[in-house]
Amino acid sequence: MPRLMHDQPGWLAIAALSFNLQGIALAQSALSAENSVVNPTTPAAPASSAKQPYVDKLIESLQSASELNAEEDDFNSAGWSRSWHADYSLLSEKVLSRRTFQALSLGGFIDTPDYGALSLIANLSRQQSSSLSQTYQYRSSSWRIDQRGMPLGGGWRANYSAGDINTGLTSLARGTGRISLPSSPIHGISSQGYSGADLEIQAATGKTGLFNGLGLTSFNTSSGQLSTLGAQIKLPSDLSSGRSHAALQIIEGQRLTDSDGAHMDTRAIWLAQSWEGKAPWATELRPGNPAPAERRGGLRLQGNLLQSTDISSGSGSGSGSGSGSNNKGNNHRALGLWADANWRSERWRNSAGGFRFEPNLRWGSMPLANDIQGIYWQADSSTRQWQYGFSTELSDRISHTSAESDGRSAFFNLNGRYRIDSRSSVGANLNLRALNGTGQALALNWDRSNHWGQTQLRADLTRSGEVTSKRLGVDHSWATAAPASLNTTLAWETLSGGANSGKSLIWGLQASLPSTSQWSLDAALRGERRSNSSEALNADLGLRWQSTGGWSLSLRYTESRGRQLQQQQVLSALTAASLPAPTQLPAMRSLQLLLRFEEHAGKTYAPLGGAPGSAAGSLSGVVFYDADGNDRREVSEGGVPNITVILDRRYVTRTDSQGRYEFQAVVEGQHLVEISSDNLPLPWSPLQRSAIKVNIHVREASIQNFAVQRDK
Incomplete structure (x- = not known):
């Protein structure tokens, strides 16, 4: 960044100090002249004792005007505002074998008045791995270009993206309740045109893939292809009667891979309509800028319909016990219906809804919660000292494979927090699940702020199935000078029942020193030691040095070994049905060195x-x-x-x-x-x-x- 003269601290102080020094010197000379008149017999000072020039040692280290002007001349102020950076990374990683990565990353942006803001990020890496007596080399890349806020005229603007991106969603598809459509990663292009909040059009197409890599991000494509098209429009309505939107989204996929490894084609269509305004039972809608559902007397409703069709090709390792030809053309059609309502009363903020998801329901390459139906209600409130709320859910399976399999489930949550004074507060959370998937969980906590920082004591008691977990822990956020932070945690846990019975000591540390000077530091350490002598450790340590010439040097060390046990939880049936399959990363250790050069330019910088x-x-x-x-x-x-x-x-x-x-x-x-x-x-x-x-x-x-x- 250029150093402009008015940005340098102390110029007004220097001018004021110079003015004051001149005034003091004039006053002293006048006083000397007056003394020489009053005391004419005072002998003159010898020539050797003449005053030396005044030197201000406190400000002599400031840059001179010529140096500042030279720095201004080094900055390129021609053209639009822009910046770019280049990174070179060297990463050594040991997972199952030793792997070495070299990567070059280029990125930048340019801000234009007529074409919006354009940004680019590109990564090119080369990997060399050794296994036994053989050496392998691979190349991978990842790139993305964005153009946002491009004016099209008539109040329209457009966003464009290309490269390793995600399929877009309309604002109604993102949802305001418990259920929303997922977004899929693709290697392709996407576009979005919008005219304020009245009309929005989206489209995207590309190859399916996954983001991977820990130290270096890369994108691996697969054989699948995804295309999506969506639109959202504000429906005409009287302002006093509220406002309404309607949305449509279509997605189509070819040669996708299901959970069994078989290839399939899929198509899905989603329709939604929302309304928000004054609730019929309310006398008035409280004025203000927040959405109506966030104001007293406000109500928001949204209904959703989704239908998906899968056509399995029967090719893959998981095509079933029969031959692929027997399964070819096997269709699965599923319907999903859900509705959400959000409203605000005098004291409570409420959310309620109903849902029905048939088996095999999916959206593109992402499976959704399926084979479940039910209703839910959530509410919360707060005062100056109290925060409290509850949620409840009743659900059942749609398909029952046998008489013994009962999918009915009832879930209830109660939570609250009370602020004792300006420094202390207590809280509690209770989860209960009955019928199918029985479990109970109780969590108590106490927070206390002092001159050392903020301390939280926590006690958790969980019973899920035949496993019982008891945990007692203390978390502390240490008082540090902003923006630095230091957090520590220590916990003891006892598990009974199941394959992981025993006791554990869990500890962790998290520290951050942002770049307020030339150095920045961040660290995260988490460890666990169990009574059977097994251990687990996750470490991430980073150090960065920033020079004044646009150069920076970063060093990062990461390590993961052992398997940390997940804390026992009691969840509702809908939440549990939406959880992805758990994955376990192998033990690894890596060291990364990154050298970056960054430069800015532009007259509007x-x-x-x-x-x-x-x-x-x-x-x-x-x-x-x-x-x-x-x-x-x-x-x-x-x-x-x-x-x-x-x-x-x-x-x-x-x-x-x-x-x-x-x-x-x-x-x-x-x-x-x-x-x-x-x-x-x-x-x-x-x-x-x-x-x-x-x-x-x-x-x-x-x-x-x-x-x-x-x-x-």
Whole structure:
């Protein structure tokens, strides 16, 4: 970033100090003249004792005007605002065998008045692995181009993306209730045109694939092909009667692979309509800017219909006991229906709905919750001291394979928190599930703030099936100078019943020192030691040095060994049906060295949304799994990789393998930042689904974390 003269601290102080020194010197000379008149006999000072020139040792290290002008001349102010960076990475990784990666990454953006903001990120890596006496070499790549906010005239704007992206969704498809459509990763192109909130059109097509890699992100394509088309329109209505939207989305896939490894084609169509306004039973709708459902007397309704058809080709390892020819053309048609209602009363914020998902229901390459039907109701309220809420769900299977299999389930959750005073609060959470999948879970916690930071004591008692878990832990967020942070955790757990019976000691540490100077540091350590002498460790340590010439050097060490046991939980049937199959990563160890050069240019430079000469800061944070639902990142809560983060609905970046993101050189002032739910596994969803306002301060690192929570 160029150093402009008015950005240098102390110029007004120097001028004022110079003016004051001149005034003091004049006063002293006048006083000396007066003394020489009053005391004419005072002898003159010898020539050797003449005053030396005044030197201010406190400000002599400041740069001279010539040096500042030279720095201004080095900055290229011609053309549009733009920046670019080049990275070279060297990664050594040991999983089952030793692997070495070399990667080159190029990225940048240019902000134009007529074509929107264009950004590019591209990665090219080469891998060399050794196994026994053989050596293998592989090449992989990942790239993405975005053009956002391109004006088309008539109030229309467009967003375009190409490369390793995700299929788009309309705002109604993202949902405001417990159920939403998933987004699939593809290697292809997508486009979106919109005219305010009145009309939106989306389209995308590409090859299916998966994001993978820990230290270096890459994208592996498969043989499948996905295409999607969607539209959303605001229906004409009287302003006093509320507002209504309708949406349609179609997705088609060819040569996709199901869970058994067989190839199939799939088609699905989704229809939805929403309405929001004053509730029929309310006397008035409280005025304000939030959505009607967030205001007293407001109501929002949305109905959804989804139909999917799968045509299995019978080719693959999992085609069943019969031959592939016998299964060819086997069709599975499924219907999904769900409706959500959100309303706000004088005290309570409510959400209720019903759902019916037939077996084999899916959306493109992503399976949905299926073979389940039921209803639910959630409500919460808060006062100055109290926060409390409840949720309940009744569900049943649609298909019953045998008389003994009873799919009926009842779930109830009760939670509350009481603030004792300005420093202390207590909370409790109770989960009960009856009939099918019986379980009980009770969690108690106590928070206390002091001059050392904030301490939380937690006690958990869970019984799920034949397994009983008892856990007692303490979490502490240490008082540090902002924006640095230091969190520690220590817990004891006892498991009885099942294959993992025994006692465990769980510990963790999380530290962060953002780039307020030339150095930045982040560290996350989590470990577990069990009574059977087995251990587990996850470590992620990073160190970064930033020079003044655009160069930076980063060193990152990661290690994972052993298997950490998942904490026992009691979930509702709908949430459990949406969970993906658990995966276990092999033990690994890696060391990465990254060298980066970054440069900015442009006469309107303040890269992310500024005017000429505007001062800037930076924005960074973490997208993390908020397992305990307290909107605060604990040491045991990991980051979410490959999540799209959008600044001012114009600038785009992705989280890395640890869930971190960063926007450098953001103009000071208020901005909007939000995350997209692409690559977010169901049933996790962002706690804040709308954009969040953040304030950027000059030469400061602003932190904004995003919590994603799972339905109970």
